[in-house]
Amino acid sequence: MTDGSSIPLRVAIAGLGPIGTRVAKALDQGIDGLTLSAVSAANIEKHREWLGQLGQMPKTLPIEALADVADIVVECAPSRLVRSIVAPVVSRGKIALVLSVGALLENDDLIALAKDNRGQIVVPTGALIGLDAVTAAAAGTIHSVKMVTRKPLRGLAGAPYLVEHGIDIEGVVEPLKIFDGTARQAAKGFPANLNVAVALSLAGIGPDRTRVEIWADPTVTRNTHRIEVDSDSARFSMVIENIPSENPKTGLITALSVIACLRKLHAPLRIGT
Structure with a gap:
């Protein structure tokens, strides 16, 4: 992890469906203190065109390798892939933003893994109010x-x-x-x-x-x-x-919730618990 100085936190995205794509574009457009470092998708080739139009082309890696080049990994993938995405992240003491939160019920040891290695699993508000x-x-x-x-x-x-x-x-x-x-x-x-x-x-x-x-x-x-x-x-x-x-x-607000969560990381005023 960074020391909180001017060095931006690196963010990687696992999954480039509607949510992952929107989050990637938001990071490219600019979120204070963050930079898009890498992405992963089942068929990365179908995303090459729009990825090439970003201000800075992120690395394209297998999901297991995202933790090597990121401080935060955003999981936007099918639930069956949650373990292979989250485990390498939290075992390195890093942050995993998890959208397929249902998968945590069958992989609850990931929480203990995060605790033991000072990592963190963050679940954005997503499509739910309150x-x-x-x-x-x-x-x-x-x-x-x-x-x-x-x-x-x-x-x-x-x-x-x-x-x-x-x-x-x-x-x-x-x-x-x-x-x-x-x-x-x-x-x-x-x-x-x-x-x-x-x-x-x-x-x-x-x-x-x-x-x-x-x-x-x-x-x-x-x-x-x-x-x-x-x-x-x-x-x-x-x-x-x-x-x-x-x-x-999936609701449209889910992607916006991830973006809002990322923006909170360096916001001078943070609203909400």
Whole structure:
């Protein structure tokens, strides 16, 4: 890591889908104290043209090598790759920004690895409103947390839970509840959809006590999440309607959340817990 002087922190990005691409371009345009050092993608060749148009061409490396040339690695990849991205980063005492937070439930030893090596796993707010409030409430006692998610049909297509249970949503014409369970179960059944539920659970009372409902809803065009929290310090509810990105499973605000998180690192005024 750098010593906090004028030397910029190097940022690498693992995955160049809609989120990774937007974050890379934002870094190239300039975020105080940071520089884009490297990127990784399954098919880097299809990204060569726009990468070549950046002010400074980043290195293109395998995901396992990103930690060698970066102080911060942003994970924007499929959840199955989280371990191979995060482990080399935190074992070197560096920072991993993780978006596929659901994968941490199956790789929770990465947290201990980060602790032992003075690394850090950072989960940006992403598509979920109010994580600061939940984190604050968790400093006291939270009695219950529930999230109700409504998504357009195409945003749920191919989810493992639907395949496993033979649930066909293609012809659904009115809202249909397709899941009711814990955040841990939701993350396993909907790995590309419910990272928000895991982030909520880790901020609050854990993945086995956080309740989740998922609705396939042909009447909505945005990914909608309603959160209800009851605690000894406050009772509150929040609703956010996220505009989908080029990937219908992911909200546009997710990329902006990563950018905001990176900007906070050297901001002279930092708002939020």
